[in-house]
Amino acid sequence: MQSDIRDKKDNLLTLWRRVRPFMSAHRGMYAVTIFLTLLTLGTSVAFPQMIRAVIDEGIQAGAVDRVYFWLWAMSALVIVQASAQYLRNFVLAKGSIRITTEIRAYILRQAFDQEFAFFDKKESDLLPNRLMADIGTLQNVVGTIVPEIVQGGLRLFIAGGLMIYTSPLLSVAVAMIGPTLAYGSSKISRRIRRQADPIQAAGARLTSRTRESLSGVLTVKTYDHQEKTIEEHNQLAQNLIDTARPQMKSNAFLTGYTNLLSEGAVVVAISVGAMLILSNQLTPGLLVTFILYAGLVSRGAATVSEQSAQLMSAQGSTNTLFALAERETKMPPVETPEPKECRGAIEVQSVHFSYPEGREFAAVKGVDFSIKAGEEVALVGVSGCGKSTLAKLICRLYDPDQGKICLDGHPLPEINTRWLRSKISLVPPEPVIFTTTLAENIRYGRTDATDEEVRWAAEQAQAAGFIEELPEAYETIAEDAGAQFSSGQRQRIAIARAILRRAQILILDESTAALDTRTESEVKKSLRALPHNPTLILISHRLSTIVDVERVIALDQGRIVASGPHHELLKTSHFYSELVQDQLITE
Ligand SMILES: Nc1ncnc2c1ncn2[C@@H]1O[C@H](COP(=O)(O)OP(=O)(O)OP(=O)(O)O)[C@@H](O)[C@H]1O
Numbered sequence: 343m344q345s346d347i348r349d350k351k352d353n354l355l356t357l358w359r360r361v362r363p364f365m366s367a368h369r370g371m372y373a374v375t376i377f378l379t380l381l382t383l384g385t386s387v388a389f390p391q392m393i394r395a396v397i398d399e400g401i402q403a404g405a406v407d408r409v410y411f412w413l414w415a416m417s418a419l420v421i422v423q424a425s426a427q428y429l430r431n432f433v434l435a436k437g438s439i440r441i442t443t444e445i446r447a448y449i450l451r452q453a454f455d456q457e458f459a460f461f462d463k464k465e466s467d468l469l470p471n472r473l474m475a476d477i478g479t480l481q482n483v484v485g486t487i488v489p490e491i492v493q494g495g496l497r498l499f500i501a502g503g504l505m506i507y508t509s510p511l512l513s514v515a516v517a518m519i520g521p522t523l524a525y526g527s528s529k530i531s532r533r534i535r536r537q538a539d540p541i542q543a544a545g546a547r548l549t550s551r552t553r554e555s556l557s558g559v560l561t562v563k564t565y566d567h568q569e570k571t572i573e574e575h576n577q578l579a580q581n582l583i584d585t586a587r588p589q590m591k592s593n594a595f596l597t598g599y600t601n602l603l604s605e606g607a608v609v610v611a612i613s614v615g616a617m618l619i620l621s622n623q624l625t626p627g628l629l630v631t632f633i634l635y636a637g638l639v640s641r642g643a644a645t646v647s648e649q650s651a652q653l654m655s656a657q658g659s660t661n662t663l664f665a666l667a668e669r670e671t672k673m674p675p676v677e678t679p680e681p682k683e684c685r686g687a688i689e690v691q692s693v694h695f696s697y698p699e700g701r702e703f704a705a706v707k708g709v710d711f712s713i714k715a716g717e718e719v720a721l722v723g724v725s726g727c728g729k730s731t732l733a734k735l736i737c738r739l740y741d742p743d744q745g746k747i748c749l750d751g752h753p754l755p756e757i758n759t760r761w762l763r764s765k766i767s768l769v770p771p772e773p774v775i776f777t778t779t780l781a782e783n784i785r786y787g788r789t790d791a792t793d794e795e796v797r798w799a800a801e802q803a804q805a806a807g808f809i810e811e812l813p814e815a816y817e818t819i820a821e822d823a824g825a826q827f828s829s830g831q832r833q834r835i836a837i838a839r840a841i842l843r844r845a846q847i848l849i850l851d852e853s854t855a856a857l858d859t860r861t862e863s864e865v866k867k868s869l870r871a872l873p874h875n876p877t878l879i880l881i882s883h884r885l886s887t888i889v890d891v892e893r894v895i896a897l898d899q900g901r902i903v904a905s906g907p908h909h910e911l912l913k914t915s916h917f918y919s920e921l922v923q924d925q926l927i928t929e
């Protein structure tokens with residue numbers, strides 16, 4: 343399962359290949375940034391030269407006017423440098439947010455293209471966390487890490503050149519430290535990278551568990567599990583800390599190691615430099631210049647090594663995010679020509695199906711039935727018998743393992759996907775209400791519907807009454823995914839949404855379960871009177887829902903055991919009458 347999206351060759355080169363198209367679309371921004379970076383670096387390498395002039399031409403020579411001249415020049419340079427830095431950081435921050443927004447949109451699009459079964463899987467649980475956390479990391483990569491490495495590298499290169507130019511002899515003395523530094527830090531960086539994966543996994547476990555316990559606050563509180571939940575949180579957090587400890591140590595060690603060696607270089611420079619001055623081979627001004635350049639070199643080296651370590655640890659998770667987005671969908675959209683009309687006749691022929699996540703267990707085992715256009719059918723059976731699975735198969739959220747399902751005689755996999763989705767509406771047992779106005783929630787069914795049509799759909803779904811009693815009526819915002827509404831109210835909003843869609847096939851999966859029987863019967867009356875006369879499939883455990891339906895199909899363990907009108911089945915089907923007697927179908 344993990345191997346489905348795990349990238350085999352996730353390295354810096356692959357990350358670069360993936361990010362490059364997004365970055366090169368903002369070439370101009372990077373060009374400006376590089377110009378400003380060079381300007382900043384130019385000013386910082388000019389400083390030591392000015393300081394040398396102050397010491398050697400001014401102080402040593404006793405020329406006060408030279409001292410003043412260079413002090414003014416330095417002040418001007420400080421202002422140029424600060425402005426260039428400000429502009430660079432601002433342009434980079436703005437650009438990197440743009441780039442990451444574009445990458446996020448790309449990943450979202452790719453995620454939505456995945457087949458529905460993909461979202462049953464474990465990785466997709468992580469998707470929202472991934473998207474937020476890893477995109478944050480990615481923003482850091484394009485906005486901070488890479489530009490810092492470039493800046494640090496340039497600083498190292500330019501100041502290094504000037505250091506050699508200032509005193510080749512001193513440079514040789516301090517250069518011995520360079521290779522040791524490079525070798526050591528690259529080894530530690532590699533270790534840091536290896537340590538990143540388990541930390542990321544532990545972090546994801548902690549966030550998804552915390553999110554779950556907050557969204558399930560009702561259950562946590564009613565079962566009085568607050569303490570237990572916090573304890574669990576603490577355990578997972580402790581586990582994260584334990585997992586991260588080796589990396590924390592490596593990170594801290596890397597910083598200490600680079601500092602030790604770079605400060606050591608200064609000590610070497612001063613000792614050797616002092617001897618060179620005493621033997622008149624160097625002026626004090628040049629020694630100061632050299633040390634300042636050495637400081638710039640060591641700062642450059644430290645930035646490069648620290649940011650490279652960051653890049654290494656960011657690389658794994660961001661590559662996985664891209665791999666997730668690049669995963670090939672198992673159900674690509676069908677783009678055949680759209681049929682002229684939809685009558686709404688369904689044929690289910692010898693369908694077998696097991697969920698990708700539960701291969702050993704078949705949820706549907708050889709089901710055959712057909713529903714005429716405009717017919718009304720109820721699917722009943724004990725919990726877990728496969729009703730919702732059949733509904734999802736009819737919507738082609740999954741493809742059967744064997745057998746086929748046809749709409750108006752055409753097998754579903756041959757029908758244009760967008761057209762198919764516009765012809766079948768499924769109201770799930772726990773409908774999703776988005777955090778926007780009620781009007782927009784209903785209009786989700788058909789985005790170009792007028793206010794009048796929205797109101798009409800709400801009336802048909804028996805939702806208009808409670809909505810119009812609200813002070814802001816249809817403009818009321820369903821805060822927090824509709825938490826302020828009762829389950830029955832949420833169900834009616836979802837039914838209104840489905841009615842507005844005018845789909846030729848309407849599947850209500852326990853969508854009236856939370857309504858009182860009178861409201862339910864009103865809803866059913868409106869559904870039957872809909873002008874486009876849709877085929878209706880009602881899934882229910884309630885006698886009141888199915889008693890007056892033209893035909894009831896009873897399922898047991900993924901098979902059809904009886905089919906016919908309710909009153910007939912009571913007489914002819916032992917299984918069905920037991921279902922009713924045992925109150926598995928209730929009043
Ligand atoms: N996403 C899934 N992954 C794996 N197995 C699943 C999944 N969804 C359902 N199943 C299994 O498939 C079988 C049929 O489930 P289904 O949801 O169709 O039952 P149902 O008849 O709708 O039950 P209920 O009346 O409780 O809603 C069950 O055994 C269930 O455990």
Ligand SMILES: [Mg+2]
Nearest residue numbers: 729730731851
């Ligand atoms: Mg169900």
